[in-house]
Amino acid sequence: MKHPSRIPGSRWLLLLLMLGQAVLAQAAQITVRTDRNPVPLDESFQIVFSVEGEVSGNPDFSVLEKDFQVLGTSRSLRTTFVNGKIQRTNEYLVSAMARRPGRLTIPPVSFGSDASPALTIQVLPASTAGAAKAGKADVFVEATVDSEAPYVQQQVLLSVRIYHRIQWREASLSEPEFRGGEVLVEKLGEDRNFQATRNGAQWNVIERRYALFPQSSGRIEMDPLVLNLRVPSGERKARNRSPFGDPFFDDFFSRQTYTRKVVRSGAITLQVRPVPATFSGDHWLPARKVKLEESWSAPLDALKTGEPVTRTLTLIADGVSLGQMPELTMPELPGLRIYPDDPETREQATADGVRSITTRKFAIIPVHAGEYRLPEVKLKWWNVTSDSEQVASLPEHLLKATGAAARPVLPAQPGATSKPPHPGQLTPSETQAIPTISLPVAGRLPGGIDRWLLLGNILFFSLWLVTLVAWWRARRRGRSEAAGAEDSPLAEKLREQPLWKALHEAAGSGDAGKMRQAVLALAPLLWPEDPPRSLEGMARRVDTPLSEQLYRLSRRLYGDGGESWDGGVIEAELKKLRASRKSQPGESPRALQPLYPRA
Incomplete structure (x- = not known):
């Protein structure tokens, strides 16, 4: 009676042995080798992973990236006959290059649930391999x-x-x-x-x-x-x-x-190195050479009231990118009407690197007869060749205006795109930090002017100015309506979404450089006509706490790196600013205030 009961047990034992042999027969064997050892640092080599049997997944070579640069991978199937049996071996070849010298370990590479063994190789330093x-x-x-x-x-x-x-x-x-x-x-x-x-x-x-x-x-x-x-x-x-x-x-x-x-x-x-403590300028400008040039369209001692004269300013800087170039501006003061053209910029490649050139024209109209003094212009910059602070300057000028024109004359626009002055006029293509050079102007009226002549001049000029302003506003409104007609709310949202996403990611990462890029990328959205090109320029247009955080971020980037800043505050305040712009589309953004040279 007991004998039949032992048969099933024997069968189960035999079945387990057969399954075990099948599993052992199918278990993958993975070996790893290199085509040479030691390996020069500056030369690529091959890592060969040989797999016999079936593996449960594809290899994950990402673990090699820590100490090696993976240049390429390939796979081949090698078939051999061993003791009359066919043996197939899959070979995975990895072309790699070591990132540093010394004894490096090729870590285990997973093939699903299977893994290769580790292998240590010797990488020769560049000086040894440099004999080549x-x-x-x-x-x-x-x-x-x-x-x-x-x-x-x-x-x-x-x-x-x-x-x-x-x-x-x-x-x-x-x-x-x-x-x-x-x-x-x-x-x-x-x-x-x-x-x-x-x-x-x-x-x-x-x-x-x-x-x-x-x-x-x-x-x-x-x-x-x-x-x-x-x-x-x-x-x-x-x-x-x-x-x-x-x-x-x-x-x-x-x-x-x-x-x-x-x-x-x-x-x-x-x-x-950070900005040197001995630099006394308002804005940091490291360069090999900086030069200011100017030209006038007429003699300065024979100007007539109501008739324009064009002043052309040119700033040339060697070793400076266009984004670092300061903006050339002139503030409008009583006695003069100043109409700036859009700046013209260009960049050249020279034997000494980059040369940036900015040219801007200003139409200047004396309103009254008299003398107007343009003080000396100074721009402080850092000479990287002599490692010292230097000053580029223009001399002062005395403008003399006499008489009155028969009728007010429209300003001879310096360029086809001239328009009434916008303090801080910027070009959208420029995205880097820019300071501002302002050209202060002082004017006075002499005594003894005929009252009726003065009133007539004022009346004619007022009518001309009203006409000019009405034309400019109509032109600007037409452009805004045309732009608005082209942009639907959905298109606007799709265009803005990547910018806000980049800002959110930069704020969370704590990377000051990425945060700067994300903030400035939003500038054309908030100030379409004249976007600021620097953190400081944007800070001058907004209120606290946003302005404070922008200044902190700027000091973190360009100072000694010890300043703290809050990306969450910047993100939240910029979103509030964007919401206010949408709710008040007709309100002009606060203009960028010109920065005057220090006395």
Whole structure:
């Protein structure tokens, strides 16, 4: 009676053994190796993951990114016969490059619930691997800067040179990327090709230049630039010789093979200094050279009341981006009517980097006969070459107006887009921090003027001024209505949504550089006609607590970095400001007040 009861138990035991063998047979075996060890820091290498059996998922190579740069991945299937049985092995190849020298561990890579073992490799430092650059390599990259300790917002020239003595295919060079702070990057001109001698050998050189503008003080690191290219492998697949007897066709018929190569430059560290305490200017302007120029359309001692004269101001700055250029303005004072044109700006690439030029014209109309004194104009700036404060200036001028015109004459507009003065007129394309140069004007009336003549002049001028203002307001209203007709509430909401999302994310991240970008991106939305281009410019247009937080954010970026700021307050106050703009569409935003030079 007991014997039959033991049969099911034996069967269950046999079944469990068979299932165990099946599981063992299907269990994946993962091994990892590299194509060489040790590995030079500046050279790529292959990590090979071999998988025998079935794995439960695809590999996750993201764990390699901590110590290695993953350049590419591929997969192949290798089939072999072992003891008369077919054995299939999946191989995953990862092309990688170490981020630092030393003993580095290739961490376990998960394949679903399976994982590869860890592997330790030795990475040689750049100095050891750099023997190739002394003459053994066919390609290498050098990156240098003209200053490793610049001031905040100072131009830094980055030169990238590719030395080569072989022909390549499909080459690409990465763009500069930075960690530790925001850096504005501008490419200077086209690449330059020339030849140079290095270590007694002749090299072909490709040079690419950039202008860098660090936007915050402290330590900023530039990652190595990566050159990806395909170079001849030195192996040729045999074919019949070209029948044309030409080296080009010889290469085609011999089927020259190419292999992928990755070359990196060295890393660069910038120790960015804050604004020096000895700088006494109202606004920070680091430059190589600054010059103010002016011209007049008529002699200043023979002006007539009611007739315009045009003053053209030009500011030229070397080593300064357009966003850093101050705005040229003239305040309107009793006795003179001043009508500014829109500023004209342009940027040039020179041997010394970026040169920015701003030109603005002003139509000036004397209302009364008399003398008007334009005081000297001073702009303080920081000479980065001599590491000292300097002053660019224009001399004072005496304007003499006599008589009265037969009838008031409309101002000879300096440009087709001239319009009545808007203090702080800005162009929407400019987005960086700008100070303001104001040109104060003093005027006086001489005695002995005929009362009827004076009243007649005032009457004619008043009628002319009313006509001009009515024309300007009608033109502005027409533009606003046209713009309003094109924008539906839905389109407006869709356009604004990404801007507010970026502001919210920047406020939550605590990144001062990102917060600055997000805030200034909203400026054209809040001030469509003349958006401020700097945090300080925006702070002058708003009330506390928003103005206080904007000033704090500016000092955090351009000071010693110790100032605290509240992104939540900035976000909330800007939303309130936007809501008030929508509820009062006809109300003009508070104008940017001109900043006068210090006495």
